[in-house]
Amino acid sequence: MTQPERVNSQAGGAATDGSTIHDLGYRRYAGPRVGTSGAWSALYRQSVRAMFGLGRPAKAKAVPVLVIVVTMLPALGTLVAASASNGQVPIRYGQIIGAQLLLFVLFVAAQVPEVLSRDQQHQLLPLLFTRDVTRVSYATARFAAIASAIFCVASAPLILLYVGEIGIAKDPSAAFVTMGNRIWPVLAQSILTALAMSGIGAALAAWTPRRAYATAAIFGTFLLLAAIAAGLDDLAGVSRRTAELLDPIRAMQTMAMILFGETNRGMELNPPPPIGVYVALTLGLGVAGLSLLTWRMRRIRA
Amino acid sequence: MSAALVIETESLTRRYGAVLALDSLTVRIESGITGLVGANGAGKSTLLKILLGLVEPTSGTARVMDHTIDVDRQAISRLVGYMPEHDCLPPDMTATEFVTWMARCSGFPPSAARERAAEVLRHVGLFEERYRPMGGYSTGMAQRVKLAQALVHDPTLLILDEPTNGLDPAGRDEMLALIERTGREFGVSVIVSSHLLGELERICDGVVLIDNGRLIRAERLGVLTGATSTLIVEVDGDASAFAEALVARGVSATVDRQMVLVTVPDATDTTHERAAFDAVRDVAVQRHASLLRMERRRGHLEDLFDVAS
Numbered sequence: 294m295t296q297p298e299r300v301n302s303q304a305g306g307a308a309t310d311g312s313t314i315h316d317l318g319y320r321r322y323a324g325p326r327v328g329t330s331g332a333w334s335a336l337y338r339q340s341v342r343a344m345f346g347l348g349r350p351a352k353a354k355a356v357p358v359l360v361i362v363v364t365m366l367p368a369l370g371t372l373v374a375a376s377a378s379n380g381q382v383p384i385r386y387g388q389i390i391g392a393q394l395l396l397f398v399l400f401v402a403a404q405v406p407e408v409l410s411r412d413q414q415h416q417l418l419p420l421l422f423t424r425d426v427t428r429v430s431y432a433t434a435r436f437a438a439i440a441s442a443i444f445c446v447a448s449a450p451l452i453l454l455y456v457g458e459i460g461i462a463k464d465p466s467a468a469f470v471t472m473g474n475r476i477w478p479v480l481a482q483s484i485l486t487a488l489a490m491s492g493i494g495a496a497l498a499a500w501t502p503r504r505a506y507a508t509a510a511i512f513g514t515f516l517l518l519a520a521i522a523a524g525l526d527d528l529a530g531v532s533r534r535t536a537e538l539l540d541p542i543r544a545m546q547t548m549a550m551i552l553f554g555e556t557n558r559g560m561e562l563n564p565p566p567p568i569g570v571y572v573a574l575t576l577g578l579g580v581a582g583l584s585l586l587t588w589r590m591r592r593i594r595a
Numbered sequence: 596m597s598a599a600l601v602i603e604t605e606s607l608t609r610r611y612g613a614v615l616a617l618d619s620l621t622v623r624i625e626s627g628i629t630g631l632v633g634a635n636g637a638g639k640s641t642l643l644k645i646l647l648g649l650v651e652p653t654s655g656t657a658r659v660m661d662h663t664i665d666v667d668r669q670a671i672s673r674l675v676g677y678m679p680e681h682d683c684l685p686p687d688m689t690a691t692e693f694v695t696w697m698a699r700c701s702g703f704p705p706s707a708a709r710e711r712a713a714e715v716l717r718h719v720g721l722f723e724e725r726y727r728p729m730g731g732y733s734t735g736m737a738q739r740v741k742l743a744q745a746l747v748h749d750p751t752l753l754i755l756d757e758p759t760n761g762l763d764p765a766g767r768d769e770m771l772a773l774i775e776r777t778g779r780e781f782g783v784s785v786i787v788s789s790h791l792l793g794e795l796e797r798i799c800d801g802v803v804l805i806d807n808g809r810l811i812r813a814e815r816l817g818v819l820t821g822a823t824s825t826l827i828v829e830v831d832g833d834a835s836a837f838a839e840a841l842v843a844r845g846v847s848a849t850v851d852r853q854m855v856l857v858t859v860p861d862a863t864d865t866t867h868e869r870a871a872f873d874a875v876r877d878v879a880v881q882r883h884a885s886l887l888r889m890e891r892r893r894g895h896l897e898d899l900f901d902v903a904s
Binding site: 320321322324325326327328329331332335336339348349350353411415416417419420421422423424425426427594595 | 648650675681683692696697
């Protein structure tokens with residue numbers, strides 16, 4: 294591995310008489326460099342792994358595993374019930390996923406700081422910004438990874454329901470054809486949830502170098518918005534549907550119901566605004582979060 | 596070795612609010628190992644961060660290896676390796692993971708990154724420890740990993756901000772030897788900042804002294820620490836009588852404690868030098884005094900400060 298001859302010539306041939314060369318393996322590198330795109334994907338991959346605690350001790354995997362398992366259980370239970378009743382019990386996608394949103398918030402609050410705050414806490418940014426990672430590519434790679442991870446977690450119960458519903462049908466191939474259009478709401482709900490949640494999580498974590506504080510800030514923000522929305526609704530007399538738009542969790546619950554064509558008593562009494570409003574809201578949260586993260590990274594003193 | 600310029604700055608100024616961290620600094624740094632010396636807060640880190648593109652100058656420009664800092668960021672990032680002054684090691688990562696990841700962030704393909712990380716960690720002298728989480732590392736080990744991550748993408752210029760900070764004397768010596776070896780054997784130019792003048796003297800080809808954001812001096816070290824025209828003679832016995840005997844022979848000599856300082860009129864002329872040596876020998880024989888030491892006095896880096904202050 295080591296190349297004493299080459300080292301000798303570099304050192305000016307001073308050691309050609311066979312004396313010890315303290316070369317412990319350092320060589321110049323002449324191989325390929327994949328540049329900015331390689332650095333981007335390295336950062337992306339590392340972030341996705343960090344979101345799930347992969348390659349870390351078991352402790353780091355606790356929250357991701359907990360959230361994934363707990364959010365899949367209701368879906369599994371529904372499938373079992375539907376299967377036992379021969380399809381008599383309807384599978385209510387919107388309602389099931391709506392009930393899991395708070396757990397997704399737990400995932401975001403626990404894992405997004407793992408990806409964003411730690412780099413500031415351990416002062417890693419100067420090392421990254423003096424490599425092929427620019428401030429903007431840092432922000433986009435991290436955000437893309439956060440959104441991908443949340444998408445995986447948020448879509449898992451829906452995909453389980455979807456695949457399960459086809460599987461328990463009497464004629465799976467026919468069910469696959471009739472269910473074909475169902476996949477779009479599944480994807481739309483997961484993507485929009487991922488964007489909105491990563492937007493809020495990333496914007497807050499980017500400003501909070503301490504992991505624990507960032508977790509508290511993210512969780513607190515979701516709870517605070519819920520409280521404000523409830524307060525406006527009850528006390529200020531703002532219409533229930535308008536106030537709800539302030540609370541991302543309730544807004545996403547209603548969005549899921551509309552997307553899957555489901556309804557409940559509240560929605561019948563008090564019809565929600567068109568789906569476009571919810572799509573705009575969730576997309577807006579995602580874009581705003583990415584913009585804030587990029588803005589912060591461009592200005593942070595590394 | 597060619598004395599190519601690695602750094603050129605042109606009236607570089609950086610202001611933090613009311614504080615002027617760099618005050619129109621114009622300096623040229625040649626290849627080789629260069630020490631950047633100044634007290635804490637003199638502007639060393641600010642200068643290095645501007646060169647690295649981490650801090651924008653308020654005014655002025657700089658070039659790093661012929662690339663203008665705010666234009667060719669990517670080219671500079673390939674050529675330059677940076678070891679920061681502060682801690683920068685995630686405690687739950689192992690050194691291997693960390694250095695490999697840093698190589699990937701410099702655009703190395705995965706397998707090349709792993710190979711390179713193993714090589715540089717071996718180069719800095721980290722063996723079995725590199726598979727342990729870095730949270731348990733001693734300061735000396737942490738500094739080695741910081742040096743390894745600066746080297747992993749095979750830079751042509753290393754910028755080391757206070758690499759001996761927090762190390763004990765033995766660790767300091769090892770770190771300096773490692774820096775010197777990296778610079779000399781692999782043709783990597785090094786800029787190393789420190790507030791300790793003495794330690795740089797041993798490894799540097801040149802030194803840049805700044806204070807309050809202004810350039811005090813920038814010199815090749817040979818000029819400063821080469822042989823001076825003073826010959827130090829230490830004798831067993833009466834030093835002042837020895838000096839008087841020398842003066843009687845027409846050699847200018849003074850006494851400093853137990854040492855006789857003989858001034859050689861013109862260091863470049865060997866006849867003068869020989870005459871001075873002969874006079875010392877003759878006086879020693881004549882007075883039956885034993886010579887304990889006789890050597891040319893070398894300049895010290897500290898002399899820079901005397902000139903500066």
